[in-house]
Amino acid sequence: MSDNKVTYGLEQVHIAFKGVAQTESIEVTGAPTADGNITITVTAGTLLGADSPVDVIVPLSSVTHDTITKVASAIVDALNNNDIINSVFWARHEAGVIYLATKIVQSNDSTLDISFTDTGTTSATMGTSTEVTAGTTSWGTPQPITGAVGFSTSPAGGETEFYADNGKFFVHTSNNGYTGDLEMAKFPDEILVDMLGLTIDSNGMLIETADAVGKEFALMGQVQGDARNRRFVYYNCKASRSDEEHATSEDSVNPNTETASLSMLPIEATVNGEAKKIVKGVMELSDTNQTAYDAFFDAVTLPA
Known part of the structure; x- marks a missing residue:
């Protein structure tokens, strides 16, 4: 007592x-030095189902996208304009860091991943996919x-x-x-x-x-x-x-x-x-x- x-x-x-909305991030680390396309691939076996993975082509210009923030903005626009991605996720960025979050709270998808390929040899660079928050329909971390x-x-x-x-x-x-x-x-x-x-x-x-x-x-x-x-x-x-x-x-x-x-x-x-x-x-x-x-x-x- x-x-x-x-x-x-x-x-x-x-x-x-x-x-808690599941959120993944990836950071732009270098702007392009030449014009060309890059490919952002979003993998989410559970959340996107049979549509996973989804490739999103992003055209970059060494003149227009001369900072990491501008590159991130172009990628976010391309992700949000993709019908498959936009049906489940919404993208945003803070400076060069891109965040991809579920629109509706769902159970965590352990396969969620964002990857980058410099298909157009632009010399743009990005980091690796990082988990920000795990998705849960219960309470998140206090x-x-x-x-x-x-x-x-x-x-x-x-x-x-x-x-x-x-x-x-x-x-x-x-x-x-x-x-x-x-x-x-x-x-x-x-x-x-x-x-x-x-x-x-x-x-x-x-x-x-x-x-x-x-x-x-x-x-x-x-x-x-x-x-x-x-x-x-x-x-x-x-x-x-x-x-x-x-x-x-x-x-x-x-x-x-x-x-x-x-x-x-x-x-x-x-x-x-x-x-x-x-x-x-x-x-x-x-x-x-x-x-x-x-x-x-x-x-x-x-x-x-």
Whole structure:
């Protein structure tokens, strides 16, 4: 039994998004010195099926494509304009690094690979295919977010009472999870992209679109106490847009914070061999769970 007497602080906030798009990358390392074609081959035996591998021809000019960024842009355009590739993947680039990601979250395809052939002897060069993220329909790896300020929750649900025989005859309590607010010093842009469905354009601008749809995620953190600091996970969270407030600087500086409004809903899971709907889990260090406690933030922990 825990000997925690009080809790007084929030730290080690992590978010694990549910459903992670498989992403592969390849880097342009040298621009062409002569005009010609290069071939980009995308292999994905499971995701592309019988169409795999797909060869995409990319014409390059030593004048037009004189930087690795311009080469990467030409390759991305060619990949996105290929009907077979575009039916499963979308391509983007950051400088010379090209990223190929699945449009829909699916199970990981271990055969995914991007290769390069200089068919036109342009002397352009590229690195080798590299896995960025593995695809999963479950939770991805929890991502730490620094700058936790506060986290508050309120139960969602209610109590239904039925009166008979001049008294309370039946009472039913429903547990629909929680609503709450997570306040942070600042949410990283890459977290907001998945949390709220925002987009980062080629100039690094964070774009909110009217049809943006955020991902579900597990919210994890630690509440300080004594040596048995409590660690928690809310399994099925959804964030919505919150109010924003900005003020001019005065004599003293009052840092602005950012708050995400959350709905935390039940999910189905097996608990002690029985099918249940679960909302959250809490773990405190004990004499028997040291290993599980230490690994708590490595992955989303479901009931044993």
